[in-house]
Amino acid sequence: MPIADTASSEHGPLSVKDHKRHVWPWAVLASVFIVMAAACGFGVWFFQSHVLPGTTLWGNSVTGKTQQEIADTINDQVKHTTVTAKYQGKSAKFTLESLGVDVDGDAIASDVFNAKRGDVWWQQYAFWITKDIAPEINAKLANGSVVDKALDIDAKEPVNAQVKLNDAGDAFTVVAGQNGQGADASNIAAQAISSLKSLGATQPRTVTVTLDVTEPTVTDAIANDAKSTLDTIAGKNVSIKVAGTDIATVTVPMLASSMSVNANQQATLKSGETRNGYVVFDSAKLQQYYNDQIKPSLKLEREDTKLVVNNAGEVISTETEGHDGVVIADGADTGVGTKLADALASGSNSITVAGTVDPKQEVKVTHHVVIDLSDRKLYAYENDQVVRTLNVAVAQGNDMTTGECVGLMCTPTGDFTIWQKLPSQDMSGSLTLADGSVEKWDVKDVGFVNYFSHGGCAIHRIAGGYTADASMPYVANGSHGCVGIGWDVAEWFYNWCGMGTSVHVQV
Structure with missing residues (x-):
């Protein structure tokens, strides 16, 4: 049985004409949706390389401009926007560039381009959500000496403050700047900056130059x-x-x-x-x-x-x-x-x-000293190996052969550490002995002194100029408890024997 080209409803069959009447609104809506989707897609694509909606620079809308267009606009303004300045019948034209006011147009353009790109995606394209980039440009950075020269102004140039090394070369110090007197270039720069901030919409006015105290560019x-x-x-x-x-x-x-x-x-x-x-x-x-x-x-x-x-x-x-x-x-x-x-x-x-x-790596070396009173020798050890043997003179109370204490003043035996070191010292004093006698001494410029006992005994250069290898073995004991070493080895021992070195004295 053939199928009729009709549709039915509760009110009866629908004609082809009725069917088309129901379909066309949906087709229109679909078309609108497709157009809107295409427009949105185009917008997203477009703003990948152009400034997002709602972005302003110094209050001026720059939506839809490229980063390079903005940079070119700023750089062109800095180089070519002129301000006429007059002084006592003379006039000259100045730009921000000629005044030394350097503006990084590329950096500003980058800030503008990226102004909203960190926002939520839909906010990036919302024109009613605005973000203004307004970098400050300091008119006081204008170089007044440029104006002085152009207008034949007799001026005293300011001197910039400096940051320098101190005399020791281990820290920085500031050398104060000095004010000058001459043209106040800030008013000229301010006119150029005002024009720049309008992106060329306003033109700078002529400025009558006044003289003033001029601060250095680099202030204190x-x-x-x-x-x-x-x-x-x-x-x-x-x-x-x-x-x-x-x-x-x-x-x-x-x-x-x-x-x-x-x-x-x-x-x-x-x-x-x-x-x-x-x-x-x-x-x-x-x-x-x-x-x-x-x-x-x-x-x-x-x-x-x-x-x-x-x-x-x-x-x-x-x-x-x-x-x-x-x-x-x-x-x-x-x-x-x-x-x-x-x-x-x-x-x-x-x-x-x-x-x-x-x-x-860390390597430890043990230094210690052994003084043998019997043979009158000092042994310098490194890690239990003798590195040097020195002849010594000891106290007058020590036996010349055995080293034992047989008198009233002796070099003490036992274990000690070097507790004080002096490159030179005058040694003088007096001591009342057990028999009631008084022993006095006054020796100038005793060199390379290494105190090992807190009773005042030290290892030091012997008085009299004796040398270790020749004279020392024949020097009679004569100190009040100290150990004397030759002049030719005293400095070496002083440098080798550091503070805290162990000293063992034996007979």
């Missing part, structure tokens, strides 16, 4: 701010790392060699420069410092740290600091300056260079 306040920045960086001990090991630290002299102070924080940086506040770092100068001062000090072979200890294991001195063995990978340190400049600007604590490190 700016210099002190820059010093604070540098002090903070120096205190962080920014390091150069190889294989996780610090091989060098950015020092105050390194910072000083590579930095300058720029009062205009909106200024365009040169290639290889970075900024931290008012401080600008030059990567080429950082690289040069590394090449000249750091790299030559790196050693391929490690040298261990040599610590001197006494018999109790206490560290008494560092004989050798030692160093790591450092091998830099081929060409890996050619970009040290660039990495450091970025780190100093961003506040990072370190940079990394490819290579290997053989870390230094």
Whole structure:
């Protein structure tokens, strides 16, 4: 049975005409939806490379402009918008560029382009949600000397404050600036800035120049701010790392060699420069410092740290600091300056260079002294090995053959440590002996004194100029308890025998 070309309803069959009447509204809605979806898709695509809706620059809508268009507009204004200035019948034209007011149009354009891109996706395209980018441009940065020269004004130039190394070369200090007198260029710059902020919609007015006290571009306040920045960086001990090991630290002299102070924080940086506040770092100068001062000090072979200890294991001195063995990978340190400049600007604590490190180790060496009163010898030991034997003269009370105490004044026996050292000392005094007699002495310029007993006994250079190898064996005991050593060995012993060295005196 053939099927009729009709549709039914509760009211009876629908004609083809009725069917079409019900379908067309949905087709229209679908078409509208497709058009809207296409428009939205186009909008999303378009604004990937153009400024988002609702974005303004100094209150001016820049929606739909490209980042490059905005940068070009700003840079063109800075270079070509002129302000006429008059003084005593003379006139000249000035731009922000000629006045030294540097404006980084590329950086501002980047800020504008990215102004809303961190928002929720739908807010990015909501034109009623606005975000204004309004970087401040300081008219006081205008260089008045340019105006003075152009208008033949007899002026006294201001002197910029400076940030310099102190005399010791280990910290920064500020040298105060000096005010000058001449044209007030800030009013001229203000007119150009006003025109710039309108993106050329308003034109600058003519300015009548007045003379005033002129501050330096780098004021004392700016210099002190820059010093604070540098002090903070120096205190962080920014390091150069190889294989996780610090091989060098950015020092105050390194910072000083590579930095300058720029009062205009909106200024365009040169290639290889970075900024931290008012401080600008030059990567080429950082690289040069590394090449000249750091790299030559790196050693391929490690040298261990040599610590001197006494018999109790206490560290008494560092004989050798030692160093790591450092091998830099081929060409890996050619970009040290660039990495450091970025780190100093961003506040990072370190940079990394490819290579290997053989870390230094700690080696302990025991120093101790044995004085034998019977043979009148001093033995200097390192790790139980005698490194030097010295002839000595001891107290008058010690027997010349056995070393035993047979008189009233003797060199004490037992275990001691060096507790005081003096490169030279006048020794004088008096002592009442057990038999009632009084012993007096007054010896000038006793050299290389090493006190081992708290009773006043020391190992020191003997009076009289005797030498250890020749004269000393024939010197009669004559001290009041001290141990005398020859003039030719006294300085060596003084340097070898550190504070805290163990001393054992025996018969």
